[in-house]
Amino acid sequence: MLFLPELSLLGAGLTLFLFSLGKPGSGTIKNLVLSLATVTLLASLFCINSEGTLFYASYKVDFFSQLFKVLIASATLIVLIFSDKLEGIREDIQPEYYLFLFMSVLGLMMLVSSVELLAIFISLELSSFAVYIMVPMRSPGKKAGSQAEAGIKYLLYGVIATSFMLFGMSYVFGLTGSTQLGEIADKLSRMYNQPAAVISVLLILAGFFYKLALFPLHFWVPDVYEGASNETTAFIAVVPKLAAVALLVRIVTLVTPDGNVMTKVLMVCAILSMFYGNLSALVQKDIKRLLGFSGISHAGFVLLGLLTFTITGFSTAMYYIIGYVFMNLACFLVICKVATNGNNVLIEDLTGLHKRAPLLAMTLTVGLFALAGIPPLVGFTGKFMLLVAALKEGYLILVTLAAINTGIAIYYYLSIVRVTFCTDDADRGTVTTDKIHSVLCFVLVLIIIIMGIFPSKFIDVTTRAVQILI
Amino acid sequence: MDQLLLNPGFPVLSVLIFLPLAGALLLLFVKDEGMCRNVALLVTGTVAVISIMLLFGFDRSSAKFQFGEHYNWIDSLNINYTLGVDGISILLILMTTFIMPFCVLASWSYIKTRVQAFMICMLIMETAMIGVFAALDFVLFYVLWEAMLIPMYMLIAIWGGPRKIYASVKFFLYTLSGSILLLVGIIWLYTANNYSFYIPDMMWQDYSLNAQVYLFLAFFLAFAIKVPMFPFHTWLPAAHVEAPTAGSVILASILLKMGTYGFLRFALPITPDATIIMMPYVLWLSIAGIIYGGFTALAQSDMKKLIAYSSVGHMGFVTLGIFVLNMDGIEGAILQMVNHGITTGALFLCVGMIYERTHSRELKTASGVGKYMPVFVTFLAFFSLSSFGFPGTNSFVGEFLILAGAFEFDTNFGRFPYLALAAIPGAILAAAYMLRMLQKIVWGGTDNPDQSWISDLNIREIVTLAPFLFFVFWIGLGPQPFIDLMHTSVVQLLDQFQKHQAGALAAVDMILH
Numbered sequence: 003m004l005f006l007p008e009l010s011l012l013g014a015g016l017t018l019f020l021f022s023l024g025k026p027g028s029g030t031i032k033n034l035v036l037s038l039a040t041v042t043l044l045a046s047l048f049c050i051n052s053e054g055t056l057f058y059a060s061y062k063v064d065f066f067s068q069l070f071k072v073l074i075a076s077a078t079l080i081v082l083i084f085s086d087k088l089e090g091i092r093e094d095i096q097p098e099y100y101l102f103l104f105m106s107v108l109g110l111m112m113l114v115s116s117v118e119l120l121a122i123f124i125s126l127e128l129s130s131f132a133v134y135i136m137v138p139m140r141s142p143g144k145k146a147g148s149q150a151e152a153g154i155k156y157l158l159y160g161v162i163a164t165s166f167m168l169f170g171m172s173y174v175f176g177l178t179g180s181t182q183l184g185e186i187a188d189k190l191s192r193m194y195n196q197p198a199a200v201i202s203v204l205l206i207l208a209g210f211f212y213k214l215a216l217f218p219l220h221f222w223v224p225d226v227y228e229g230a231s232n233e234t235t236a237f238i239a240v241v242p243k244l245a246a247v248a249l250l251v252r253i254v255t256l257v258t259p260d261g262n263v264m265t266k267v268l269m270v271c272a273i274l275s276m277f278y279g280n281l282s283a284l285v286q287k288d289i290k291r292l293l294g295f296s297g298i299s300h301a302g303f304v305l306l307g308l309l310t311f312t313i314t315g316f317s318t319a320m321y322y323i324i325g326y327v328f329m330n331l332a333c334f335l336v337i338c339k340v341a342t343n344g345n346n347v348l349i350e351d352l353t354g355l356h357k358r359a360p361l362l363a364m365t366l367t368v369g370l371f372a373l374a375g376i377p378p379l380v381g382f383t384g385k386f387m388l389l390v391a392a393l394k395e396g397y398l399i400l401v402t403l404a405a406i407n408t409g410i411a412i413y414y415y416l417s418i419v420r421v422t423f424c425t426d427d428a429d430r431g432t433v434t435t436d437k438i439h440s441v442l443c444f445v446l447v448l449i450i451i452i453m454g455i456f457p458s459k460f461i462d463v464t465t466r467a468v469q470i471l472i
Numbered sequence: 473m474d475q476l477l478l479n480p481g482f483p484v485l486s487v488l489i490f491l492p493l494a495g496a497l498l499l500l501f502v503k504d505e506g507m508c509r510n511v512a513l514l515v516t517g518t519v520a521v522i523s524i525m526l527l528f529g530f531d532r533s534s535a536k537f538q539f540g541e542h543y544n545w546i547d548s549l550n551i552n553y554t555l556g557v558d559g560i561s562i563l564l565i566l567m568t569t570f571i572m573p574f575c576v577l578a579s580w581s582y583i584k585t586r587v588q589a590f591m592i593c594m595l596i597m598e599t600a601m602i603g604v605f606a607a608l609d610f611v612l613f614y615v616l617w618e619a620m621l622i623p624m625y626m627l628i629a630i631w632g633g634p635r636k637i638y639a640s641v642k643f644f645l646y647t648l649s650g651s652i653l654l655l656v657g658i659i660w661l662y663t664a665n666n667y668s669f670y671i672p673d674m675m676w677q678d679y680s681l682n683a684q685v686y687l688f689l690a691f692f693l694a695f696a697i698k699v700p701m702f703p704f705h706t707w708l709p710a711a712h713v714e715a716p717t718a719g720s721v722i723l724a725s726i727l728l729k730m731g732t733y734g735f736l737r738f739a740l741p742i743t744p745d746a747t748i749i750m751m752p753y754v755l756w757l758s759i760a761g762i763i764y765g766g767f768t769a770l771a772q773s774d775m776k777k778l779i780a781y782s783s784v785g786h787m788g789f790v791t792l793g794i795f796v797l798n799m800d801g802i803e804g805a806i807l808q809m810v811n812h813g814i815t816t817g818a819l820f821l822c823v824g825m826i827y828e829r830t831h832s833r834e835l836k837t838a839s840g841v842g843k844y845m846p847v848f849v850t851f852l853a854f855f856s857l858s859s860f861g862f863p864g865t866n867s868f869v870g871e872f873l874i875l876a877g878a879f880e881f882d883t884n885f886g887r888f889p890y891l892a893l894a895a896i897p898g899a900i901l902a903a904a905y906m907l908r909m910l911q912k913i914v915w916g917g918t919d920n921p922d923q924s925w926i927s928d929l930n931i932r933e934i935v936t937l938a939p940f941l942f943f944v945f946w947i948g949l950g951p952q953p954f955i956d957l958m959h960t961s962v963v964q965l966l967d968q969f970q971k972h973q974a975g976a977l978a979a980v981d982m983i984l985h
Contacts, residue, residue, distance in 0.1 A: 376619065386611070401656055406652060420640075424629045
C-alpha cells in the first residue's frame with residue numbers, strides 16, 4: 003500500500019519494456035502510455051493519506067511526500083497528454099523513450115520519499131540517468147548533432163553536481179556518523195555554525211540546485227532545453243523541479259538558521275539566479291531557451307521562500323512551485339502544438355497565432371502573464387506571498403531586488419504576447435487542436451486563475467504538508 | 473474598522489464591480505458582433521444607472537467610508553475583500569461609470585475587427601477601474617491596479633494605430649515598473665501594522681521619518697508615472713496617440729486620475745511628514761509639467777498628441793492643487809480631476825469622430841471641416857473653451873480653486889505666491905494651443921483640402937457628446953453639489969494632517985528641550 007504509486011510505475015516500466023521488444027504501432031503505445039500514467043495518478047491519489055516507513059526507515063511515506071507524488075504524477079500525465087504525437091522522437095525508439103520517462107518518474111517519486119542519504123543518492127541517479135538518455139533520443143532535425151551536444155552537456159554537468167553532493171554527504175557522515183536525515187538534523191543542530199557543517203550541507207544542496215536549475219548550477223539549462231525535443235524539455239522543465247523543491251525543503255530543514263552563513267549564501271544564490279535568468283532571457287529568440295532562462299529566475303524566487311527558514315516560507319515556496327508547474331505546462335503545451343515536425347519554436351513562429359489558433363494563443367498568454375507575475379494569476383499570488391514571507395524576516399533589500407526582477411522579466415514575456423496577438427500572417431497555416439488538448443487548455447487556464455484568486459485552500463494543504471517535517 | 477460604515481443592504485459596490493465582469497463572461501458566448509455591442513452597452517449602461525444609488529445613499533456629512541463591504545479573502549495573510557467610498561472616491565467612481573457607456577458608443581463603428589474581444593477588454597477594464605477606487609484593502613487595490621494593465625495593453629496593442637506595438641509595450645513597462653516598488657512598500661506597511669492590509673488602519677500612524685521618506689518615494693514613483701508628472705510623462709503621448717478612441721478616453725479620463733487619487737488616498741495620510749519634506753519638489757515638478765505640457769502642445773500638428781500634452785499640463789494643475797495642502801487646493805484638485813475626465817474625454821471623442829471620417833489625426837487634413845460639420849464644431853468649440861478654463865465652463869471652477877489655493881499657499885516663512893504666478897502662464901498657453909486647434913479645424917486657411925464629402929455627426933454621435941456638454945456647464949455654473957460631496961472628507965483629511973503635524977512638531981520639541 004505504502005509503495006503503490008512506485009509499484010505502478012515499476013509495472014508501467016516493465017510493460018513498456020515488453021512492448022519495446024516488439025514493433026507496436028504508435029497508436030497502441032500512445033493509448034498504453036496514457037492509461038499507465040492515469041493508473042499511476044490514481045494510485046498516488048489513492049495513497050495520499052497513507053503514512054509509514056519502509057526499508058529500515060530510509061523511506062518515509064507521509065503527507066508531504068504523497069502530495070508531491072500526486073503532483074509529479076499529474077504533471078507527467080499532462081505532459082504525456084499534450085506530447086502524444088511525440089514528433090521529436092524517432093518512431094522506432096518511442097517505446098524505449100517512454101520506458102525511460104517512466105523510470106525517471108519512478109526515481110523522482112522515490113526521491114521525495116527518501117530520508118536517508120544513500121536512498122536519496124540512488125533515487126536521484128535513477129531519475130537523472132533516465133533523462134540523460136531521453137535528451138539525445140531526439141531525431142536529428144535542422145541542427146544535426148545538437149541533441150547529442152545537449153545530452154553530453156546534461157550528463158557532464160549532472161555528474162559534476164552529483165559528485166559535489168556525494169562529497170558533501172561524506173562530510174555529513176563524518177560529522178554525524180549517520181546517514182538518516184532525522185539523526186543528522188539532531189546532531190547538526192549542535193554544530194550548525196561550524197564551517198564544516200555549513201559546507202557539507204551546501205554541497206548536498208548543490209545536487210538539487212542542479213535539478214532546479216539554480217545559479218550557479220544552471221549552465222546546462224539553455225543548451226539542454228534547446229537541444230532536447232519539445233516534449234522532453236516540457237518534462238525536464240517541470241517534473242524534476244517538483245522533486246528538487248521537495249528535497250530542498252527536506253534538507254534545508256536540517257539546519258537551524260540564526261542569521262548564519264547559510265542564509266547569506268542562499269540569498270546570494272537567489273538574487274544572482276533571478277538577475278542572471280531574467281537578463282539573459284531578454285535576448286532570446288528560441289522560446290524554449292527563453293523559458294529555460296526564465297526558469298532559472300523562478301528558481302531564485304523559490305529559494306526566496308526557503309531561505310526564510312519558516313513554515314510560511316516553505317509552504318509558500320511549495321505553493322509557488324506548484325503554480326510554476328501549471329504555468330509552465332500551459333506554455334509548453336502551446337509550444338508542442340505549434341511546433342512543426344518537432345522542430346524548435348522561435349518567437350516569430352508564433353506570428354498571428356491569435357488567428358491561427360485562438361485557444362492556444364489565449365492559453366499561452368495566460369501562462370506567460372502568470373509567469374510574469376501579473377495579478378490575479380497564480381504567478382502574482384505566489385510571488386507576493388514569497389515577498390511577504392521574506393520581508394517578515396526583515397530581508398528588505400532582498401525583497402526589493404526580487405521585486406525589481408519582476409519588472410525586468412515582464413519585457414520578454416510581453417514580447418511573446420505581442421507577437422502572438424498583435425501580428426497577422428496569412429502564410430502560416432492554422433494550428434489544429436484535438437478535443438482533449440482543448441480541454442487541457444481550459445483546465446490549465448482555470449487552475450492558473452483559481453489558484454491565483456483563491457490561494458487559501460492550496461496554502462492550507464502545503465502548510466499541512468510542511469508541518470510534518472518540522 | 474471604525475472608519476468603515478458597513479452596508480447591510482444591497483451590496484452596491486460589489487454589484488458595480490462584478491456586473492461588468494459578468495458581462496465580459498457572457499460576451500465569451502456571444503458570437504454576433506452587433507449583439508456584442510448591444511450587450512456591452514446594456515451592461516455599462518446598467519452599471520451607470522446603479523451607480524446613481526451611491527449618490528442618493530451617500531451621507532455628505534460623514535467623512536467615513538460608506539457602502540462598506542467586508543469579506544475574508546486570504547486568511548493566512550489577513551487579506552480581505554474590503555470596499556468603501558468616501559468623498560474623494562465617490563466622484564471618481566461616478567465619473568467612471570458615467571464615461572464607460574459613451575466609450576462603448578464611441579467604438580460602435582470605429583472598431584470593426586474582433587469586436588467581441590474589444591468589448592470584453594472594455595468590461596474588464598471597468599471592473600478593475602471601479603475596484604481600484606473602491607478598494608480599502610491594499611492588496612485588493614494592488615491586484616486590480618495591476619490587473620488593469622492586461623486589458624489596457626490589449627486595447628492599445630490590438631486596435632491601436634500604426635505604432636501600436638511600441639506604444640503598448642512602453643505603456644505596460646512604464647506603469648508596471650513604477651508600481652513594483654509600491655508592492656514592496658505595501659508589504660512593508662503590512663509588517664509595520666500588525667500584519668494588516670486594511671488601508672484606513674495604515675493612515676496617520678507614526679512611522680519613522682526615514683521609513684516615510686522611502687515609502688513616499690515608492691508611492692511617488694508609482695503614482696507620478698500614472699498621472700503622469702513631468703518627467704515621467706513620455707509614455708502618455710505615445711499611448712494616447714496609438715490607442716483607439718475608447719482607449720484614449722479611458723486613459724485620459726480615468727486611468728490618469730488613479731495617480732492623483734493615489735496621492736490623496738495614500739501619500740498624504742500614510743506619509744504626512746515625508747509629504748511636507750517632499751512638497752516643494754513635487755510642486756515645482758507640477759509647475760514644470762504645466763509649462764512643459766503647454767509649450768509642447770502648442771507645437772503639435774497631430775490632434776491627439778496635442779490633447780495628450782495638454783493632459784500633462786492639466787494634470788500638473790491637479791498635483792499642484794493637491795500638494796499646496798489647503799482646502800481650496802485639494803477641493804479644486806478633486807474637482808479638476810472630474811473636469812479633466814469630462815472635457816478631455818470629450819475632446820478625444822471629437823478627434824475620434826474626425827478620424828473615423830478622414831482616417832487622419834493631422835490638423836492639416838482636418839482643417840476647415842467647420843464648413844461641412846457645423847454641429848461637430850459647435851461641440852468642439854465648447855469643449856475647447858472648457859479645456860482652457862473659460863469662465864462658465866467646468867475647468868474654470870477647478871483651475872480657479874487650484875490657483876486660489878496656490879495663492880494661499882503658506883510656508884514656514886510666510887506666504888509664497890510665486891507658485892501661483894508661475895502657473896499662470898500655463899493657463900495662457902492652454903488658451904493659445906486650444907484656440908489654435910479650434911481655429912484650424914473650424915476655418916483653416918486658403919489651402920484647405922476638399923472636404924465636401926464629409927458628413928456631419930449622426931444621432932449616435934450627438935447622443936455620445938451631449939451629456940458631456942451638459943456636465944461642462946453644470947459644473948461650470950453650479951459646482952456646489954459636487955463640492956458638497958467631497959467637502960467633509962477633505963476637511964477631515966486636512967484636519968488629521970494638521971493634527972499629525974502638530975504631534976510631530978511637539979515630539980521634535982520634546983527632543984530638543
